[in-house]
Amino acid sequence: MPDPLVGKHVILGVTGSIAAYKAADLASKLTQAGAQVDVLLTESATKFVSPLTFRSLTHRAVVTELFDADSPEAIEHVAIARRADALLIAPATANTMAKLALGLADDVLTTTALAVTAPVIVAPAMDAGMWEHPTVQQNAETLLGRGAHISGPGAGRLASGLMGRGRMLEPAELVEHLRWALAQSGDLEGRHVVVTAGGTQEPIDPVRVVTNRSSGKMGYAVAQAARDRGAHVTLVTATSNLPTPYGVKINRVTTVADMRSAVLDACASADALVMAAAVSDYRPANVASQKIKKVGNEASDGISLAMEKTNDFFLEVPEGVLRIGFAAETEDLIENARYKLASKSMALIVANDVTKEGSGFEVDTNQVTIIGADGVTNELPLLTKYEVGDKILDRVVTLLAKRDD
Ligand SMILES: Cc1cc2nc3c(=O)[nH]c(=O)nc-3n(C[C@H](O)[C@H](O)[C@H](O)COP(=O)(O)O)c2cc1C
Incomplete structure (x- = not known):
């Protein structure tokens, strides 16, 4: 559009x-x-x-x-x-x-x-x-x-x-x-699209976190593109550095657990979920109640952090919600993306080689391949993140129309 x-x-x-x-x-x-x-x-x-x-x-x-x-x-x-x-x-x-x-x-x-x-x-x-x-x-x-x-x-x-x-x-x-x-009268009029954005943060102690390099720009662009097609949009965001898009309902979160409850809540009434957030796969197993200090630990060269897996909540999203995921990869892009698509019952996966110039974190452009569970694959040129969002939504519009047939 x-x-x-x-x-x-x-x-x-x-x-x-x-x-x-x-x-x-x-x-x-x-x-x-x-x-x-x-x-x-x-x-x-x-x-x-x-x-x-x-x-x-x-x-x-x-x-x-x-x-x-x-x-x-x-x-x-x-x-x-x-x-x-x-x-x-x-x-x-x-x-x-x-x-x-x-x-x-x-x-x-x-x-x-x-x-x-x-x-x-x-x-x-x-x-x-x-x-x-x-x-x-x-x-x-x-x-x-x-x-x-x-x-x-x-x-x-x-x-x-x-x-x-x-x-x-x-x-x-x-x-x-x-x-x-x-x-308001776009092709997503009357649809509720939930979008996640940014990198979740898992606490190590009261002042430090484990996070990732996701800027949230891709998720914000999808939210804007969905809004511009008339959707009612809920943006669950783990970043607060970007301007809030007008007309989009914002839900700010920090950890994977926060994101899970916000997403599941919003998905109770959603048509589609676009998971553009970079959700931590691991978090510190123990969160120190006080700041971890160097003073007093002079004898050791460093510290080790035990990490545990976070809950992958993708499969908890209700069946009727169309699930769209992202695969940010640094190697074997398409293979990894296809595995993720099948294992998480996604309708679409957006495969994104974050090592390519102009793609991935921080920048305003992205070069992606959209792979559908229906076998349709679109290899796209370098586009703005808004344009990538729009291409994803083209597929969402078609899939929602099929779902409702
Ligand atoms: C220097 C100057 C600045 C003004 N700024 C404002 C303003 O920001 N908002 C406002 O409601 N009226 C402002 N006014 C008053 C309006 O210009 C005035 O009420 C005028 O009748 C408005 O006419 P309009 O609504 O047809 O444009 C200002 C007047 C002057 C002389």
């Missing part, structure tokens, strides 16, 4: 906030992602940023006035509204939010908003005191109640120089929110 933004008509409404300058970056990011962006500016917004900026970035006409007889777009505002796949108002002032809540239509943005039937995302930006005002809160509630998504505002330093909640979310975050809103 392509990025949900590709070819989509997005209306970007910009209002009179100091954060309007960030809307230019937003328009640029959306255009670069393949969306057709129609920008509507309120009159106040034009005091902060010029229509020319948006026209140059989107290569499309920008509408600022409802009664501009020379602008076909203004007259066509209802047509713009009808063809829209989403309306994103960023930044949204207190004034425009109040107008939207009341259904006022005295400028091109609020008039168009009334005719939009597609998802609406409102990204407030204002002084913290304004945001906390009961009227503004009530207006936000009204919009939420009507099905709009209120994205933010975030906390931080405001234009006034004060700290507080009122900042417009960053353009990159808003792009993610938009992807999520647009993805």
Whole structure:
């Protein structure tokens, strides 16, 4: 599936906030992602940023006035509204939010908003005191109640120089929110996909752990790709270093035992489980209750850690859940992967030679072979981890359709 933004008509409404300058970056990011962006500016917004900026970035006409007889777009505002796949108002002032809540239509943005039937995302930006005002809160509630998504505002330093909640979310975050809103009717709509990510950590003592080099990037990419196809996604993650993908339910874990209970819990209602996490095979047999010290152990050259096997919970996952595993190998890749596929009753295994350049840990790319229990094998070129996730999900979609036949 392509990025949900590709070819989509997005209306970007910009209002009179100091954060309007960030809307230019937003328009640029959306255009670069393949969306057709129609920008509507309120009159106040034009005091902060010029229509020319948006026209140059989107290569499309920008509408600022409802009664501009020379602008076909203004007259066509209802047509713009009808063809829209989403309306994103960023930044949204207190004034425009109040107008939207009341259904006022005295400028091109609020008039168009009334005719939009597609998802609406409102990204407030204002002084913290304004945001906390009961009227503004009530207006936000009204919009939420009507099905709009209120994205933010975030906390931080405001234009006034004060700290507080009122900042417009960053353009990159808003792009993610938009992807999520647009993805709702994808080919995984109504499916629940559980994804694991990262390397589990097993304690040695209160300050040390045994872990592995998994960064979690592959699992996060699968979770994002599943979200972008409309799935309800639960991400069970053993890493906390990556930004939380919007619209994905996160469950943070540390040890294999934590991961087992989180996965089994989520799988009670899942259609598929993608185990991209690197789960420890062994853990210290005894966890020291105090930090193991060098002082007092000068006579010995080192210490030995007795390790015991961890529980492999893959086979405890309910039968009806499609199981997809990963085989990160350094030798005999395909042979090892086929053995794992059969021994763990997987539907698919993603074989991954972690010694290859551009593959494996930390990097944003991966080169994998997807092997199915049905005998179908796809040897893929070097792709981004998101693209690899998408290829896995192509197979998942087909297998789920067969399962339900
Ligand atoms: C310098 C400056 C910055 C402003 N920033 C904000 C803001 O961040 N949020 C807000 O709600 N209003 C802000 N305002 C007030 C709005 O511009 C004003 O309420 C205006 O009527 C909004 O019109 P619009 O909603 O049609 O764009 C600001 C005004 C000025 C002069």
